[in-house]
Each structure stands twice: as C-alpha cells, then as structure tokens.
Amino acid sequence: MIELKNIEKYYANKGVKNYVLRHVTTTIKQGEFVSIMGPSGAGKSTLLNILGMLEEPTYGTYEFLGEDVTSLNERKRIELYRNHIGFVFQAYHLIDEMTVYENIEAPLLYKKIGGSERKSRIADLLDRFNIVAKKDLFPNQLSGGQQQLVGIARALAAQPSIILADEPTGNLQSA
Amino acid sequence: MFKLNLKIALRNLWKNKTSSFINVIGLAIGLAACLMLLLYVSYEWNFDKQAKNSDNIYMVMTNVPGEGNKISQTFYGSTTALGPLLKQGLPEAKHVVRMNYGEKSLIANGQNSFKKDSKFAEPDILKMYDYQFVAGDPKTALQNPLSVILTKSTAKTLFGSTDVLNKTVRYQDMENLTITGVIEDLPENSSNKFDFLMPWSFYESVDANAKDLNWNNYSFVTMVVLNPDANIDLVNRKVEALVKANTPQNPQSQPHFLYKASKLHLYGKFENGKNVGGDIEQIWLFMALAFGILLIACINFMNMATAKSEKRAKEVGIKKTIGANRASLIFQFLTESMVLTLVAVVLAIALLEVSLPAFNQLLNMNLGISYFNAASWFGILGIVLATGLIAGSYPAFYLSAFNPIQTLKRKIKSKTILSVSLRQVLVVGQFCFAIVLIISTLVIYRQIQYIKNKPVGFDLNALVEIPQDGELKTKFDLFKTEMLKSGAVTSMYQSSVSLSHHGRNFMDMKWDGMTKPVNTVMFNQVATSYDFIKTNGIKLLEGRDFSKKFASDTSGVMVSASAAKVFGYKNPIGKKITIFGTNANIIGVFDDYVWDSPYKSNNPQVVYLTTGQTGTITMRLNNANNLQSNIETINRITKSFNPSYPTEITFVNSLYQEKYKSEKTLGILSNLFGGLAIFVSCLGLFGLVAYSAEQRTKEFGVRKVLGASVASLMQLLSLSFIKMIGVAIVIAIPISYYAMEKWLNNFEFHTEITWWIMPLAAISTLLMALITVSFQAYKTAKANPVDALKYE
Numbered sequence: 001m002i003e004l005k006n007i008e009k010y011y012a013n014k015g016v017k018n019y020v021l022r023h024v025t026t027t028i029k030q031g032e033f034v035s036i037m038g039p040s041g042a043g044k045s046t047l048l049n050i051l052g053m054l055e056e057p058t059y060g061t062y063e064f065l066g067e068d069v070t071s072l073n074e075r076k077r078i079e080l081y082r083n084h085i086g087f088v089f090q091a092y093h094l095i096d097e098m099t100v101y102e103n104i105e106a107p108l109l110y111k112k113i114g115g116s117e118r119k120s121r122i123a124d125l126l127d128r129f130n131i132v133a134k135k136d137l138f139p140n141q142l143s144g145g146q147q148q149l150v151g152i153a154r155a156l157a158a159q160p161s162i163i164l165a166d167e168p169t170g171n172l173q174s175a
Numbered sequence: 176m177f178k179l180n181l182k183i184a185l186r187n188l189w190k191n192k193t194s195s196f197i198n199v200i201g202l203a204i205g206l207a208a209c210l211m212l213l214l215y216v217s218y219e220w221n222f223d224k225q226a227k228n229s230d231n232i233y234m235v236m237t238n239v240p241g242e243g244n245k246i247s248q249t250f251y252g253s254t255t256a257l258g259p260l261l262k263q264g265l266p267e268a269k270h271v272v273r274m275n276y277g278e279k280s281l282i283a284n285g286q287n288s289f290k291k292d293s294k295f296a297e298p299d300i301l302k303m304y305d306y307q308f309v310a311g312d313p314k315t316a317l318q319n320p321l322s323v324i325l326t327k328s329t330a331k332t333l334f335g336s337t338d339v340l341n342k343t344v345r346y347q348d349m350e351n352l353t354i355t356g357v358i359e360d361l362p363e364n365s366s367n368k369f370d371f372l373m374p375w376s377f378y379e380s381v382d383a384n385a386k387d388l389n390w391n392n393y394s395f396v397t398m399v400v401l402n403p404d405a406n407i408d409l410v411n412r413k414v415e416a417l418v419k420a421n422t423p424q425n426p427q428s429q430p431h432f433l434y435k436a437s438k439l440h441l442y443g444k445f446e447n448g449k450n451v452g453g454d455i456e457q458i459w460l461f462m463a464l465a466f467g468i469l470l471i472a473c474i475n476f477m478n479m480a481t482a483k484s485e486k487r488a489k490e491v492g493i494k495k496t497i498g499a500n501r502a503s504l505i506f507q508f509l510t511e512s513m514v515l516t517l518v519a520v521v522l523a524i525a526l527l528e529v530s531l532p533a534f535n536q537l538l539n540m541n542l543g544i545s546y547f548n549a550a551s552w553f554g555i556l557g558i559v560l561a562t563g564l565i566a567g568s569y570p571a572f573y574l575s576a577f578n579p580i581q582t583l584k585r586k587i588k589s590k591t592i593l594s595v596s597l598r599q600v601l602v603v604g605q606f607c608f609a610i611v612l613i614i615s616t617l618v619i620y621r622q623i624q625y626i627k628n629k630p631v632g633f634d635l636n637a638l639v640e641i642p643q644d645g646e647l648k649t650k651f652d653l654f655k656t657e658m659l660k661s662g663a664v665t666s667m668y669q670s671s672v673s674l675s676h677h678g679r680n681f682m683d684m685k686w687d688g689m690t691k692p693v694n695t696v697m698f699n700q701v702a703t704s705y706d707f708i709k710t711n712g713i714k715l716l717e718g719r720d721f722s723k724k725f726a727s728d729t730s731g732v733m734v735s736a737s738a739a740k741v742f743g744y745k746n747p748i749g750k751k752i753t754i755f756g757t758n759a760n761i762i763g764v765f766d767d768y769v770w771d772s773p774y775k776s777n778n779p780q781v782v783y784l785t786t787g788q789t790g791t792i793t794m795r796l797n798n799a800n801n802l803q804s805n806i807e808t809i810n811r812i813t814k815s816f817n818p819s820y821p822t823e824i825t826f827v828n829s830l831y832q833e834k835y836k837s838e839k840t841l842g843i844l845s846n847l848f849g850g851l852a853i854f855v856s857c858l859g860l861f862g863l864v865a866y867s868a869e870q871r872t873k874e875f876g877v878r879k880v881l882g883a884s885v886a887s888l889m890q891l892l893s894l895s896f897i898k899m900i901g902v903a904i905v906i907a908i909p910i911s912y913y914a915m916e917k918w919l920n921n922f923e924f925h926t927e928i929t930w931w932i933m934p935l936a937a938i939s940t941l942l943m944a945l946i947t948v949s950f951q952a953y954k955t956a957k958a959n960p961v962d963a964l965k966y967e
Contacts, residue, residue, distance in 0.1 A: 049580055052496070054496070054579055054580040054583075055580055074500070074501065075500065078495070078498055078499070078500045081495070081496060081497065081498045082497075082498035085496075087496045087497070089583070091583075093489065093492070093493045093583060094493075095490050095493055095494070096490070097183045097186050097187055097190070097490070098179075098183065102179060102182075105179075106179075106494070106497055106499075107497040107498050109176050109179065110176075110494075110497060110498035110499050110500075110503070111498060154497065158497070158498070
C-alpha cells in the first residue's frame with residue numbers, strides 16, 4: 001500500500017544541508033499497524049508528513065496505492081485526503097468554531113456523503129467514543145483527552161484506508 | 176456545506192466582537208455614504224431622461240461669435256423664426272416645438288390665487304414628452320388658444336381635487352383659460368418643469384415678440400425630436416446650411432446646432448462652441464468619494480482579516496488535511512464577508528433613512544430610496560455583492576493559499592512587496608485618501624470664504640426686491656410715492672432685471688473710435704428708472720445717477736468701468752455710444768459690481784433709463800424701523816395695488832447666497848465625507864492596533880517583568896502605525912496640492928493654497944491617529960503582566 005524508496009529530506013541552512021531523513025526505504029501493507037519510534041529530532045514527524053503528503057521529500061520516490069505521489073498536484077492530493085488518509089495530530093487541531101458534531105461531520109461533507117449516511121456514521125462514532133453528550137460542545141469546552149477522542153473520531157469518520165497519527169497521546173495525561 | 180459555512184461565519188462574527196463591530200460599523204458607514212451619494216448621482220444622471228424617446232430629443236443651441244473668429248458663448252436660446260424653418264426644411268425632424276423659458280405667473284381659481292411655474296409651448300410638446308394624463312386628451316389639449324394643462328398638484332392646490340376638466344382658471348388676472356388636461360406632476364429632475372402649460376397660440380397674444388417671426392430675438396427655446404435613425408452630424412450640417420440660406424449673414428450672425436437635451440444638464444459647459452464637460456465633473460467627483468469611502472471600509476475588513484490570518488491559518492490547514500479544496504475555502508471566506516456586508520447594509524439603510532432628511536436639507540433636494548422599485552433593490556444588491564467580493568476576495572485568496580503543514584506548524588509569513596506588507600500599503604492608502612479629503616475641504620472652504628468676502632460692489636444688507644407684476648407695471652410711480660411716504664423704504668427703482676441676473680447680453684453696440692467694423696464684445700444691459708445708484712449703492716466713479724432734473728437723461732446711459740475701458744474713452748462723461756442703433760450719451764461711470772457669477776469678471780454693462788421695460792422693483796429698507804414692520808408695510812401697500820397677487824419679497828442677500836450654491840454643496844459633501852473617511856480609517860487603525868496588542872500580550876508581559884516602562888511599551892506598539900501615517904502624509908500632500916491647484920484654476924478669482932493648510936491637515940490627521948493608537952497602547956502597556964503571562 002505504501003512504498004518508500006530511498007527517501008531523503010534535508011533543510012538547507014546557510015549552504016549547509018541538515019539531513020533529517022536519509023535513505024528511508026520501507027513497505028507498509030494494508031492492515032499493518034506500524035509504529036515509528038526514535039528520540040526527539042530523529043525525523044519521525046517529517047517522515048509522517050511525507051507519508052501524509054504534507055511535505056515533499058528532497059529525493060526518493062513514494063508510491064501510495066501503487067501510484068507515484070512524490071509530487072502531486074493539489075487537486076489529486078485533496079482527493080487522497082478525502083478518500084484514503086485520516087490524520088490524528090498531537091495538538092488535536094480541531095476547528096474551534098465548530099461543535100464536536102460538526103468537527104466529525106466536516107470530512108464527510110467534503111467527501112459529499114449524503115445526509116442520512118452522514119448522520120448514521122456520526123451517531124455511530126459518537127456512540128463508540130462515548131461522547132454523545134458532548135456533541136454540541138465546542139473544543140474549548142472539552143478536556144485534552146476528550147478533544148483527542150474527537151480528533152480520532154474525525155479521522156475515522158471518512159473511513160480512510162490509512163490513519164496517520166503523530167504522537168496522538170503526547171498531549172494527554174497518563175492515566 | 177453552505178449551511179455550515181454560514182453558521183461558522185455567524186459564530187466568528189459573534190466571537191470576535193471588536194473586529195466584527197469595527198467591520199460592520201465601518202462597512203455600514205461606507206455603504207450608507209455610498210448609497211447616499213449614489214442616490215444623488217442617479218438623480219443627476221437621470222436628469223431629463225424620463226421621456227421614452229429622450230434619446231431623440233434635441234435642444235437648439237446658439238453659438239455667439241466673439242473675437243478672432245472664436246465662439247464666445249453657447250446658450251440654448253433661439254429665435255421664433257427658426258422653428259417653422261426647421262419644420263419645413265429638415266426632413267429628419269419628427270416634431271419641432273417652440274416654447275418660452277418658463278416663468279412664475281399668477282394662476283387663480285376665484286379668490287384662490289397662486290404664483291406658479293408656467294410655460295408656453297406648441298402642441299407637439301405633448302408628442303415629444305409622454306406626460307401621464309390623469310384627465311383630458313393629449314391630442315386636443317393644446318389646440319384651443321385659451322386652454323391650459325395643470326399638473327395634479329396644481330389642480331389640487333387650486334381646486335382641492337383633480338376632477339377639474341373644463342373648469343376655468345384665470346391667468347395673470349387677465350384671461351380665463353379652460354382646463355383641458357391634468358397630468359401627473361413632473362419629476363424633480365427635469366429641466367422643462369412647470370405647474371401649468373399653455374399653448375403657444377395664446378403666448379402670441381401675451382407677448383408680441385412671440386408672434387413676430389424674427390431672427391434677432393433669442394428669448395425663446397426650440398426643441399426638436401429627430402427620427403431615431405437620424406445622424407446628428409449630418410442634421411447639424413443641414414441646420415447650418417438651412418439657416419445660412421434663409422437669413423442675411425454678417426459677422427454677428429449666430430449659428431445654431433442641435434444638442435441632445437438630456438445631456439445639457441450634465442454636459443452643459445461649452446468653450447468655443449464645443450462641449451467641455453460641465454456638472455458631470457462633479458458627478459465623477461462624488462462617485463469617487465462614494466466608492467473611496469466604501470473602499471476604505473473594505474480595506475478595514477481586509478486588514479482585519481489578514482491580521483487575524485494566524486488564527487485562521489490553523490483552520491485552513493486542518494480543513495485541507497480533511498479534504499477541503501481551495502475553492503471551498505475561498506467560498507467559505509467569501510460567505511463570511513457577504514454575511515458581514517449583509518448585516519452592514521441593513522444598518523446602512525437604517526443610517527440612510529435617519530440621515531437623509533438632514534442631507535436633503537443641506538443640499539436642498541428631495542432624495543429618497545424607492546423601496547417598491549425593483550431597480551433600487553438590484554442596485555443595493557449589486558453594491559452588497561461588489562462590496563462583499565472586494566472586501567472578501569483578498570483575504571479569501573490569501574488565507575486559502577496557506578500550506579497546511581506551515582499553518583499547523585505556525586509558520587506563516589505575510590506577503591510582502593519590497594519588504595512592505597500589503598496591509599501597510601493599504602493603511603497608507605486609506606490615510607492618503609483621508610488627508611487629501613481634509614486638504615480639499617480646507618481649500619474649498621477658503622475659496623468660498625474668499626469669494627464671499629470679495630466685495631460685490633454694493634451694500635447687500637437691507638436691500639429687497641419684488642417682482643413687478645400686475646398693476647405695479649403701470650402704476651409704478653404711484654407705488655413709489657406711497658412706499659416712500661410710508662417710511663418703510665428710503666429709496667427704490669424699477670428695472671428690467673434683478674441685481675443678480677444672468678441674461679440680457681447683447682453685442683449691437685457702437686462707439687466713437689471703434690477699430691473693428693462690428694463689435695464682438697458681449698455687453699450686458701439693464702433698463703431702469705430713477706434712483707438706480709441711490710438705492711443699490713453701487714459706487715459711482717464719475718458723473719451722476721439718472722435725475723429728473725435733467726430731461727435729457729432719457730437718452731443718457733451709465734456705463735460700468737469695464738465698459739468705459741472697452742470704449743477706450745479717457746473722459747467718458749458726455750461721450751456718445753450707439754445701442755441697438757439708438758444714440759446715447761454717457762452721464763455716469765459706475766464701478767463694476769457682481770451680477771453674474773462671482774467667480775469670474777462679468778461682462779461690461781450699460782444701464783439706461785426707460786419706463787417701458789419692467790421686471791423687478793428693488794428697494795432699500797429704512798433702517799430706522801424694524802425689519803418686521805418694514806416688510807409688513809411693503810406687503811400691505813403691494814397687496815393694495817395687486818390684491819390678486821401674492822407678495823414675494825426677496826432679500827438680495829439671499830440671491831447672492833444662491834451664487835455660491837454649487838461650491839457650497841461641494842464644500843458640504845467633501846466636509847461630510849472627509850470626516851467619515853477619517854472616522855472609518857481611524858476605526859480600522861484601532862482594530863489593527865487592538866489586534867496587534869492582543870497578539871503581543873505575552874511579549875509585553877515579559878518585557879514589563881524585565882523592567883520596560885509604560886512609555887517604552889506604548890512607543891513599541893504605536894511607532895509602526897504612526898510611521899505609516901507619516902508615509903501617507905508625505906504621499907498625500909503633493910497629490911492634494913496638485914489637485915487643488917488645478918481646481919482653483921477653474922476660477923478666474925481664486926484664493927491661493929496657503930502654506931499652513933498642509934501642516935494643519937498633517938498634524939490633525941497624525942493627532943487623530945495618535946489618539947486612536949495610544950488609547951489601545953496605553954491599555955495594553957498598563958495591563959498587569961501577571962494576567963498576560965497567565966493568559967498563555
């Protein structure tokens with residue numbers, strides 16, 4: 001499903017190349033659960049960003065679902081976001097102006113999913129995450145953990161092929 | 176999706192109350208100003224365009240030849256003989272209508288008498304204009320000489336109803352006329368306005384000049400309706416040839432041409448026989464003002480939106496990662512600006528309704544929004560859409576272009592042009608506009624003051640005039656005796672025209688030692704009775720006023736100083752001149768006084784003595800009595816001579832005020848809208864400073880903890896804004912100097928732009944900006960650092 005070949009990424013700073021990633025080659029198959037681990041500054045987030053097409057690698061090729069997506073135009077990329085990729089961020093990144101319900105609904109709207117289907121999917125997610133009572137609250141009325149639940153629910157709503165989660169529990173207090 | 180966008184837009188409005196307030200108020204003021212000026216502009220623009228075939232209605236214009244083969248003047252008067260000639264010899268003419276200029280005349284139903292605007296015209300006027308007949312038949316309404324058409328309101332004033340067909344009214348207390356038609360009132364913005372209309376055939380018995388088909392009395396108006404396919408250039412060549420072939424030609428002959436009647440109001444200024452604009456320039460100016468203020472409000476919106484971009488950027492980033500494309504984001508931001516504009520326009524209409532009466536009073540007009548007219552709603556909707564798009568498009572394109580990863584990492588760089596952000600450019604532009612307006616207002620004000628303070632040449636105070644109607648024409652001497660006996664006035668005279676008049680120009684003048692065979696200098700004439708100088712107090716330079724002691728004064732003439740200069744007489748008293756072929760001796764030379772436009776030197780003038788030409792009675796009130804009793808006495812005596820006429824006493828002072836009207840309007844508008852522009856700009860500045868302060872709360876807290884003083888913090892926050900105002904001043908001063916210098920050069924008599932106007936405008940703008948900025952800066956700098964640091 002995901003095939004990385006010789007991915008490299010560096011940031012040029014005053015003529016000096018600061019490599020963040022070097023020679024990353026990997027294959028991830030459908031259904032696999034992969035964790036990337038490493039110390040701070042190892043390039044975990046950069047790799048994830050490249051996987052999520054938020055950043056482009058300096059060198060190397062990246063195939064997603066058998067298609068070369070190393071440099072993709074915006075329209076095609078958004079198409080992939082709508083149908084195949086769900087993000088969960090460390091800082092939750094919910095939209096402050098939307099309620100819990102609307103935050104979960106947003107990707108479905110962009111995917112142009114019909115009203116009744118939308119309703120049933122959101123109801124199911126709210127139920128599964130046990131946040132039915134919170135559906136009309138705004139993000140700033142929720143605790144960090146609850147916000148992250150909403151973030152995950154939003155990532156799942158569009159039923160993507162892959163979920164990219166960058167330290168999803170980093171901001172949460174350990175139980 | 177739209178519903179969600181709308182919901183978010185409303186939530187955003189509610190959440191950011193300060194910026195929403197600034198945006199809504201700014202836009203509402205901008206829209207109200209824009210709508211108000213557009214009402215005015217559409218009123219002026221639609222002048223004389225009400226008739227269905229207004230595009231084919233033409234006015235006969237006359238060129239007056241001047242010195243050196245040039246045309247000295249162009250006006251819309253023509254002779255009585257021209258109309259019939261055009262009717263006969265111009266196949267392109269569908270209708271040719273002769274009419275008079277229109278004047279106030281007495282119309283009465285029994286004792287119920289009023290002075291109303293009257294007009295005489297040939298019956299084809301009813302084919303030219305599609306008047307809405309409430310009663311009567313347009314085909315026959317003007318066939319009988321003793322017939323009259325009333326407007327609805329005139330009928331109501333006279334009879335209390337519009338059901339007045341075949342009733343009679345009395346004209347000028349001399350002839351009974353049968354009402355053959357009642358029409359809807361004519362719109363305010365039409366030049367050919369009247370309260371009652373009478374046939375030309377009747378005019379021929381009222382004024383002998385109208386019956387006489389001649390080629391030298393230009394006191395009439397001729398209008399032509401051309402066939403829609405007529406080529407106006409071709410028609411004008413034909414008219415010229417036709418007139419040349421049918422009249423004797425000499426250097427004083429005045430060629431005619433046809434000019435679109437609906438253009439005359441706005442494009443009525445002619446130089447050397449060619450149109451050089453006219454009031455349209457003012458219309459463009461007002462349009463620029465209207466859209467300028469709206470643009471300032473839009474800039475406020477853009478600035479606030481882009482200033483908040485950091486906040487919004489996160490939203491953009493998230494939405495992009497969950498599948499939003501750029502178009503949907505642009506659409507969302509535009510929805511927000513549209514919602515805001517819609518809220519603002521509701522407020523703007525309310526503002527407009529509240530301020531229109533005052534505005535109407537200021538400009539002496541009667542403007543209003545016609546809510547039942549689809550066109551006005553389309554207009555409003557159009558402005559709302561345009562405003563929403565202009566205000567929203569830049570933020571929409573700017574924000575939606577953010578790259579998700581940068582926004583989520585909070586790394587946003589604002590767009591820069593040569594290391595200056597667009598926001599700064601916009602603020603500078605806003606204040607430039609405002610400063611230009613302030614300087615213009617000051618210069619216009621000074622020009623009006625300059626002209627007002629320029630002596631008119633006689634004492635305006637306690638001078639009144641009344642129209643010489645009815646019995647006052649024939650019994651003037653008796654009237655004068657009674658008036659003087661009553662003690663209400665100290666002196667008075669009758670004259671063909673008021674002291675403040677425009678017309679009565681002529682060229683048929685000869686004098687001794689003339690270098691040219693025919694005179695080409697335009698003179699002005701006033702026919703008067705005794706006590707002309709004594710009453711009005713015009714300065715006599717040489718000689719004397721007309722006097723009963725000298726029987727020869729009937730062939731005497733007084734000339735203005737400029738006339739004496741044209742004649743080239745060193746000692747003008749006793750010298751001979753010939754006016755319309757009649758010899759006259761100069762008995763006095765008076766100083767030039769202002770009778771026409773106060774902005775340019777008026778034509779040389781001759782004043783001669785005659786009892787035949789009546790028009791206006793001018794009286795100097797007796798200062799020993801109080802004004803009220805003087806007026807009452809004049810009223811009483813006039814009424815005893817003319818019981819059926821209402822008495823109309825006009826202060827000559829107010830007639831001269833009228834002369835400043837158009838510049839005064841300009842002054843009022845630039846003052847009003849200049850003030851609004853400054854206010855809206857400051858509102859925007861306040862918003863930006865408030866936002867910048869909010870963003871830097873933490874930084875300020877830290878700085879304070881480190882020992883920064885309030886003053887240094889205020890300086891930190893204010894300096895960048897004040898710098899922008901400084902740049903705006905530097906740009907605005909040369910622009911406004913150039914523009915105002917050009918404007919002043921339109922006037923022969925004009926003030927200079929004094930040095931202190933520029934610093935005054937600059938300092939006052941700076942001061943206002945400083946007050947705006949420092950209010951917020953002080954609040955931020957004084958805040959307790961603990962709050963600021965806790966806030967994070």
